[in-house]
Amino acid sequence: MSGRTTYADWIAVDWGTSNLRAWAMRDNQAIAEATSDKGMGSLTKPEFEPALLALINPWLGTAKTPVFACGMVGARQGWVEAPYGTVPCKPHGQPFAKPQTADPRINVHVIPGLKQTDTPDVMRGEETQIAGLLAAMPNFDGVACLPGTHTKWVHISAGEVVSFRTFMTGELFGLIAKTSVLRHSVGAGWHDEAFATAVTDTLSRPEAMAANLFAIRADQLLNATDPGRAKARLSGLLIGAELAAARPYWLGQNIVLIGDPTLSEHYATALQTQGAPSHIADAKETTLAGLSAARALTQEPAE
Amino acid sequence: MSGRTTYADWIAVDWGTSNLRAWAMRDNQAIAEATSDKGMGSLTKPEFEPALLALINPWLGTAKTPVFACGMVGARQGWVEAPYGTVPCKPHGQPFAKPQTADPRINVHVIPGLKQTDTPDVMRGEETQIAGLLAAMPNFDGVACLPGTHTKWVHISAGEVVSFRTFMTGELFGLIAKTSVLRHSVGAGWHDEAFATAVTDTLSRPEAMAANLFAIRADQLLNATDPGRAKARLSGLLIGAELAAARPYWLGQNIVLIGDPTLSEHYATALQTQGAPSHIADAKETTLAGLSAARALTQEPAE
Numbered sequence: 379m380s381g382r383t384t385y386a387d388w389i390a391v392d393w394g395t396s397n398l399r400a401w402a403m404r405d406n407q408a409i410a411e412a413t414s415d416k417g418m419g420s421l422t423k424p425e426f427e428p429a430l431l432a433l434i435n436p437w438l439g440t441a442k443t444p445v446f447a448c449g450m451v452g453a454r455q456g457w458v459e460a461p462y463g464t465v466p467c468k469p470h471g472q473p474f475a476k477p478q479t480a481d482p483r484i485n486v487h488v489i490p491g492l493k494q495t496d497t498p499d500v501m502r503g504e505e506t507q508i509a510g511l512l513a514a515m516p517n518f519d520g521v522a523c524l525p526g527t528h529t530k531w532v533h534i535s536a537g538e539v540v541s542f543r544t545f546m547t548g549e550l551f552g553l554i555a556k557t558s559v560l561r562h563s564v565g566a567g568w569h570d571e572a573f574a575t576a577v578t579d580t581l582s583r584p585e586a587m588a589a590n591l592f593a594i595r596a597d598q599l600l601n602a603t604d605p606g607r608a609k610a611r612l613s614g615l616l617i618g619a620e621l622a623a624a625r626p627y628w629l630g631q632n633i634v635l636i637g638d639p640t641l642s643e644h645y646a647t648a649l650q651t652q653g654a655p656s657h658i659a660d661a662k663e664t665t666l667a668g669l670s671a672a673r674a675l676t677q678e679p680a681e
Numbered sequence: 682m683s684g685r686t687t688y689a690d691w692i693a694v695d696w697g698t699s700n701l702r703a704w705a706m707r708d709n710q711a712i713a714e715a716t717s718d719k720g721m722g723s724l725t726k727p728e729f730e731p732a733l734l735a736l737i738n739p740w741l742g743t744a745k746t747p748v749f750a751c752g753m754v755g756a757r758q759g760w761v762e763a764p765y766g767t768v769p770c771k772p773h774g775q776p777f778a779k780p781q782t783a784d785p786r787i788n789v790h791v792i793p794g795l796k797q798t799d800t801p802d803v804m805r806g807e808e809t810q811i812a813g814l815l816a817a818m819p820n821f822d823g824v825a826c827l828p829g830t831h832t833k834w835v836h837i838s839a840g841e842v843v844s845f846r847t848f849m850t851g852e853l854f855g856l857i858a859k860t861s862v863l864r865h866s867v868g869a870g871w872h873d874e875a876f877a878t879a880v881t882d883t884l885s886r887p888e889a890m891a892a893n894l895f896a897i898r899a900d901q902l903l904n905a906t907d908p909g910r911a912k913a914r915l916s917g918l919l920i921g922a923e924l925a926a927a928r929p930y931w932l933g934q935n936i937v938l939i940g941d942p943t944l945s946e947h948y949a950t951a952l953q954t955q956g957a958p959s960h961i962a963d964a965k966e967t968t969l970a971g972l973s974a975a976r977a978l979t980q981e982p983a984e
Contacts, residue, residue: 498899528862528895544899545891546861553856558849559831584888585925588848592831596801596847622888 386410386437388444389484390669391430393451394503395419398429402437406670410437418450418457426457427479430486438483444676446474446669448489449503457486462493462500465539469509470672489672492539499544504530507636510668511659512537520632523656525641527552529620531627543627545620548641551613554591560612563598567606570647576614577621577648584622590615617648628654636664689713689740691747692787693972694733696754697806698722701732705740709973713740721753721760729760730782733789741786747979749777749972751792752806760789765796765803768842772812773975792975795842802847807833810939813971814962815840823935826959828944830855832923834930846930848923851944854916863894863915866901870909873950879917880924880951887925893918920951931957939967 386402386409393399396417402410416429430445437443452460452475460475474487491502504524511522516537524530527548533540555564580587594611597603621628633649633656635642642658649656689705689712696702699720705713719732733748740746755763755778763778777790794805807827814825819840827833830852835845858867883890897914900906924931936952936959938945945961952959 493899493903495903498896498903500899500902543892544895546857546894547891549861550853550857550891550894553860554849554853557856557860558852560849580888583926584890585922587887587890587926588850588853588919588923589846589926591849591853592847593801596796596803599803600796600798600801616891619888620891623886623890623892 385439386434386443388446388673389434389437390666391445391447391449391451392503392506392665392669393418393447393449393456395450398433400430400433401666402434403666403670406666408666418453418455421457423457426451426477427481430484431481434484440483442483442485444673445484445486446489446672447486448506448665448669448672452488452490452502456488458488460488460490462491463505465492465494465541467492468538469505469512469668470675474672474676487672487676489669492542494542496541497543499542501530501532501542501544504532505539506668506672507661507664508532508534508539508668509671510664510666511634511636513667513671514664518632518634520634521627522634522636523624523628523645525635525637525645529637531624533627543624545624547616547620551616554616555609555612558591559595560591560608563595563603563605564609564612565605567604567609569604569607569610572607573610573614573644574647574651576611577618577651580615580618581622581652584619587615587619613644614648617644621648621652633657634659636661688742689737689746691749691976692737692740693969694748694750694752694754695806695809695968695972696721696750696752696759698753701736703733703736704969705737706969706973709969711969721756721758724760726760729754729780730784733787734784737787743786745786745788747976748787748789749792749975750789751809751968751972751975755791755793755805759791761791763791763793765794766808768795768797768844770795771841772808772815772971773978777975777979790975790979792972795845797845799844800846802845804833804835804845804847807835808842809971809975810964810967811835811837811842811971812974813967813969814937814939816970816974817967821935821937823937824930825937825939826927826931826948828938828940828948832940834927836930846927848927850919850923854919857894857919858912858915861894862898863911866898866906866908866911867915868908868912870907870912872907872910872913875910876913876917876947877950877954879914880921880954883918883921884925884955887922890918890922916947917951920947924951924955931959936960937962939964 390401398416399413401408412433458475458477463472472490522532529545532542693704701719702716704711715736761778761780766775775793825835832848836843938961
């Protein structure tokens with residue numbers, strides 16, 4: 379170990395609406411991590427710096443430590459607005475935003491998201507995962523699917539994001555499973571066959587969604603369907619509809635899935651029912667690779 | 682006025698999950714009405730009779746007054762289970778259920794709902810509106826659409842319910858408008874053209890629903906869309922998807938809409954974009970006509 383007084387070379391931050399995740403980085407390896415529920419959605423502007431310091435303080439020495447943050451932290455309601463880049467463009471083609479900080483030990487860079495004007499769409503955070511994907515595979519030409527609350531399908535070519543489309547599938551699943559009349563029918567467990575059948579049902583007749591949803595409830599009332607089977611069917615109906623609409627994205631393309639491992643497996647299974655192979659990338663590693671790429675761009679010397 | 686000691690000949694009750702509505706009836710005309718929030722969903726079995734008496738007590742004399750109730754009051758979790766009739770069947774073809782009551786002044790009849798086994802589906806309450814429609818038009822051959830939280834499309838022929846299909850459209854609208862990320866974008870107001878365009882968009886590409894939903898948010902972020910326009914677009918997307926799936930029900934049919942007047946107007950407008958005319962029936966009058974028809978079936982003498 380050198381004479382460094384800081385624990386971390388730099389700090390990587392993924393700051394979404396609901397959560398804040400930070401990693402102490404050395405040689406682009408995470409050597410410590412910390413999380414809190416201080417997501418952007420729960421903070422006013424003066425609360426961002428203390429929320430960050432509460433997590434990363436143990437990693438700071440007296441010298442200035444660079445911090446690279448992606449996600450909703452750069453929204454208008456976030457710490458500092460980082461204006462969107464407009465596709466087609468490189469994932470990290472825009473200047474990073476720099477909030478004023480009171481603590482002299484940190485130098486914070488907030489990474490802008492991307493927008494699309496033609497079919498209006500926005501992303502914040504996913505651009506960094508795409509930068510991470512491109513760091514590992516600079517010549518990648520194909521589609522990244524980032525499943526989650528707001529699943530993104532992203533067409534990538536020649537190192538740029540060409541176009542993208544967001545689906546509210548994850549949020550709809552949560553609302554329907556937890557809040558709608560289906561909450562009485564959907565429960566723990568899973569059923570592979572029910573999932574695959576539902577994917578196929580809705581791919582062939584996507585418009586029947588709202589009726590197929592209520593049928594889950596009716597089926598459970600009349601036939602006492604297993605709650606795990608109902609959950610798998612609900613998930614399959616929603617993901618199947620998404621695949622129907624996203625077909626121009628994935629048909630005949632290289633597909634990389636970046637997201638929660640279980641959810642990514644479900645997407646891979648659904649794509650497989652359509653004869654489309656895909657590859658699952660580790661979401662955390664991809665995020666860290668993207669934040670590392672952002673840091674490399676600034677060419678800021680390690681301290 | 683005769684020597685009757687009761688104010689009402691009989692009492693009509695529409696007892697749903699969230700609300701309880703009662704009408705004092707004389708000569709099949711409502712002469713008084715009362716409502717409370719004591720819906721089936723908030724009551725345990727012993728609480729049903731007091732909840733009803735709290736509303737109808739002013740209308741009761743010393744003689745026994747018949748009460749006819751439709752809706753979720755007849756569910757397994759309701760006051761008394763009224764087992765479903767199975768379609769195809771008459772809307773009121775099943776025996777009514779009779780809960781035990783402590784108060785000797787009431788004689789309560791609970792009207793069963795209908796179920797469909799082929800494509801599993803259920804209704805409770807709507808069968809009574811259909812009975813009301815058939816009381817007014819005994820030879821009706823066509824389709825009743827009952828828009829609401831769980832919209833029903835019902836094929837009616839030869840005095841029977843032939844088949845039906847339930848869509849969770851209303852519930853999805855409420856969840857998405859109030860709970861999802863679109864709550865930031867959807868607000869008061871309305872925009873006829875945005876509604877009609879959304880209906881057409883989703884009828885032509887129903888599978889794009891989840892993407893079109895997020896686009897409402899993105900459009901508002903990037904273009905500061907009017908909240909009333911966003912609301913109309915959300916409604917149009919959901920109703921358009923429903924119409925796409927319900928096409929076998931309404932195409933080339935007589936269509937009667939029975940529901941909230943504003944919502945029924947929206948359905949009528951959406952159908953009109955597809956060249957399908959429809960007729961709007963008054964929901965309350967139709968319910969009362971159906972409850973009157975139920976009373977006539979029992980042939981219980983007025984007291």
